[in-house]
Amino acid sequence: MDDLKQKYLSQIADAGDESALEDIRLAAVGKKGEVALKMRELGKMTPEERQVAGPALNALKDEINSALAAKKAALGDAALDERLRSEWLDVTLPTRHQRQGSIHPVSQVTEELTAIFAEMGFSVAEGPRIDTDWYNFDALNIPGHHPARAEMDTFYMARGEGDDRAPHVLRTHTSPVQIRTMEAEGAPLRIICPGGVYRADYDQTHTPMFHQVEGLAIDKDLSMANLKWVLEEFFSAFFEIDGIKTRFRASHFPFTEPSAEVDIQCSWVDGQLRIGEGDGWMEVLGSGMVHPKVLQAGGIDPNEWQGFAFGMGIDRIAMLKYGIPDLRAFFDADLRWLRHYGFASLDQPNLHGGLSR
Template identity: 60%
Template sequence: MSGADDLKVLEKNLIAEIGGAKDLTALDAVRVSALGKKGRISELMSKLGSLPPEERKTFGQTVNTLKGQISAALDARKTELETAALDERLKTERTDVTLPVRPGPIAEGRIHPVSQVLDEVVEIFADMGFSVAEGPDIETDEMNFDKLNIPAEHPARQDHDTFYFAPKADGSRLLLRTHTSPVQIRTMVSQKPPIRIIAPGRVYRCDSDQTHTPMFHQVEGLVIDESTHMGHLKWVLQEFCKAFFEVDEVKMRFRASHFPFTEPSMEVDIGAEAIGKPGQWLEILGCGMVHPNVLKNCGLDPEKYQGFAFGVGLDRLTMLKYGIPDLRAFFSGDLTWLSHYGFSTLDVPTLAGGLSS
């Protein structure tokens, strides 16, 4: 098939086949049969080499023109079929705008209660002028114990209470911090007073039951300057408890205690009225005035500077405020539990709008 009449017949047949294609699959089959490597037009192009030179140019131009016309017809038919398919789809896929909006990932996702409580605590203390300080989870004996005035024979330094790494060649050992107090030490070593920080983060101890886990969360506070006293400590803790539990008044009592890094030291209880259980007391944190030895260990003059420190478990605060009975569930990865106790991703705690609203 090389004459002009044959080419017209071929063009007529291909145009008919293109027009008769009922869907995109059939149209693609026509394209392959015409323009594919072994298609009818491609076979014509392969005959150019066997033609006399005087015929080759004319025949080549004619075949190229035919190829262009067929390609244009294929594109036009493809557009028609795609438009028809879209119209058919729109007829069958209709949206009932009266239905309620389906919740998306933002509405279905949940913030872990501990993360939410951390944001609440940061919001409260930021309003009092505290900044957030952070430090490494892996610490040295010096930062975790020595500079905090904790003696070598203290029970907290034993293997049954602290996670130690393998000893180094010089006999020293790194450990997983047992509190966020090393962040206070690092701050006092690197920053001159006045200091007003909170130090939230993960801490680790060898303990596991309904109210204890090997890893938990803690936030500690530190204030160092030349005039801070016990009254300031009590006021800060009282204002924090009122803001956190979202009550107008809170009963507090301070019981004498002992911590190596504070003197005097106190345990703090609050009246359970704050969580709807009148007539009971709840122990929530420990605190005290920073021990002079700790100030000396950090290069601060205890005759010039003084301050207070406190520490509270974020997990315990979460359990008290939101009525969660078992600490171990915090780390179970149970999506059903999280959907019940978790918070909306858009529920950002603010003092103005309400911490837990």
């Protein structure tokens, strides 16, 4: 036993890694190790011999296991020390360059117009993009024969076989949000409704999906004069041009009466559009006094309340303000375009710090 003790303690002390240490453990105290074989010989001994050999073998096994555990801990400490010496990091070195994302022009302009209308007391209302044809058309006094209800202009959702209900539509404007808000909140009311809308059209200035903001104000004594003031204040703040001129042209919309197209003053100089100067005019939105039937559809008495509404394309006014030539590029997900026209994530628009920095 003294020879076994000396042999294995010496091997344990000389082990260079945990793999060699495991081989020594198996050879010494494993199921087929030398100490285990010695313990099997106890059955052949006399009781007197077992009383001497048994405790000695157990003591030998415990001593070898203790030496193995101590050596394993020492090897682990040595490995950790080596890692600490070899694996180090200079925290004073500059970090790897990380590309920063940017805010999409549509998101930025939505924030800009929200800030402007909030200063005038308008809150933001939202609604579903898939809506019933009643909210999208009927409640807005759009008759069944109107061209906007044709499948060539509107995306209709499919119905299951045997379902005779009128199909839902991808909303063609955010006007359904006005009806839903009137039903929920009643009058007086002052809201804007920004969001995505869908129409079957695609060219340089039209896409099947685009963004629109509509405004609605309802009270007992509102008039076209109030509408004109709100829009002129918005244009002056949005384009950051004092005294920008507007022109109202009589028009027709089913949901307003009277109705007016609104133009803003502009000019073309060397192929560049300039807002707020010159003798030219550019159409930017439609507006008018809310039709009594639309008020009734929203649960508001037109004999007691009246109001005005307007709507414009968010993508369109973004093109005008930031000189973006093609509407389709808004939806191409081209990183080069986004880096050029995008905005810094911390550059949040407000009226006091400026809308575009």
